[in-house]
Amino acid sequence: MDIRIELTQNPKAKPTDESKLGFGRIFSDHMFLMNYTDGIGWHDPRIVPYGPFMLDPACMVLHYAQEVFEGMKAYRTADGTIQLFRPYENARRFAASCERLCVPQMDEDMFVEGITKLVEIDQDWVPYSPETSLYLRPFVFATDEHLGVHASKTYQYAVIAAPSGCYYPEGINPVRIYVESRDVRAVRGGTGYTKCGGNYAASIRAGQIAEDRGYTQVLWLDGVEQKYIEEVGSMNVMFKINGKIITPALTGSVLPGITRMSCLELLRNWGYEVEERLLSAEELFDAAESGALEEAWGTGTAAVVSPIGEMAWDERSCIVNEGKIGPTVQKLYDTITGIQWGKLEDTMDWILKVTK
Numbered sequence: 001m002d003i004r005i006e007l008t009q010n011p012k013a014k015p016t017d018e019s020k021l022g023f024g025r026i027f028s029d030h031m032f033l034m035n036y037t038d039g040i041g042w043h044d045p046r047i048v049p050y051g052p053f054m055l056d057p058a059c060m061v062l063h064y065a066q067e068v069f070e071g072m073k074a075y076r077t078a079d080g081t082i083q084l085f086r087p088y089e090n091a092r093r094f095a096a097s098c099e100r101l102c103v104p105q106m107d108e109d110m111f112v113e114g115i116t117k118l119v120e121i122d123q124d125w126v127p128y129s130p131e132t133s134l135y136l137r138p139f140v141f142a143t144d145e146h147l148g149v150h151a152s153k154t155y156q157y158a159v160i161a162a163p164s165g166c167y168y169p170e171g172i173n174p175v176r177i178y179v180e181s182r183d184v185r186a187v188r189g190g191t192g193y194t195k196c197g198g199n200y201a202a203s204i205r206a207g208q209i210a211e212d213r214g215y216t217q218v219l220w221l222d223g224v225e226q227k228y229i230e231e232v233g234s235m236n237v238m239f240k241i242n243g244k245i246i247t248p249a250l251t252g253s254v255l256p257g258i259t260r261m262s263c264l265e266l267l268r269n270w271g272y273e274v275e276e277r278l279l280s281a282e283e284l285f286d287a288a289e290s291g292a293l294e295e296a297w298g299t300g301t302a303a304v305v306s307p308i309g310e311m312a313w314d315e316r317s318c319i320v321n322e323g324k325i326g327p328t329v330q331k332l333y334d335t336i337t338g339i340q341w342g343k344l345e346d347t348m349d350w351i352l353k354v355t356k
């Protein structure tokens, strides 16, 4: 790809206190842009100074949400190398999301090359402190100026980068979650398996209610029978029941997480029996009450793993592993973050180095 590069004349001051980075509030100096026009294809790949878009008020995405995004991180290792974790998996999922939303797909190499080039240019924005990273947000949206409901003929693709702090500055503390029995996130035949903005819009109300009641995350039930466990917040979810790992199957309404896939590969390598299947809230709470539920955790790029210490569902509630982090989730965290930050050997071939 022939990427045009226009460097900023006004570099921003980098955050001096990396313990105050938080997540997704500060952005690097540049962004990667590319456009799509029907009949021409993807064109004009460029890296330009970070800044606002000018959009026509009739811009299609503002009305019908034809939009898709991804989320991944660049990590700085002890020897200064900057690296990505399984970026081709993000490229594949981005293509699958685009297909569902009728957004033109882009070549996987093109997707990875744009991200790699941006990280290379903004490499000083990858923070240095332990467990920090540069969060990368590729996204694409419909730009036709037209109020008709159909696939747009033009699109804007962009990648922005946000230096992000350590997710667990106070150590890993298990969270309280709330099983949502009114709102659903995704339905059969819908867009649940895609990373599209619309899925998130539908999830905000339940998240707010859970927060008001003192819970950190929503545990979603399926949108058809409202009976089976799907995901927790914006993470996939796993349970250890009687020594076995059980996680909801990818039925179409569950997002196929790359952290989920990585955890399952590790767990199978470690000799665990892993079941990807339907798991009802009733089975889960029965297992918790009988003492069979040993550990529960969410998985996702932001937190890697997030142990669940307490769950509530209508009148039922339970404590998991005495509200403490369990050995399986701790081992997953240590292994995945060890590979990401280059402290462990990349035996799974998951790393793509951006700088040497």
Ligand SMILES: *Cc1c(COP(=O)(O)O)cnc(C)c1O
Pocket: 071, 195, 231, 233, 234, 235, 236, 255, 256, 257, 258, 259, 260, 299, 300, 301, 302
């Ligand atoms: C992104 C996302 C996940 C986690 O996916 P990762 O690839 O592991 O980051 C899980 N659920 C939802 C709804 C998501 O959007």
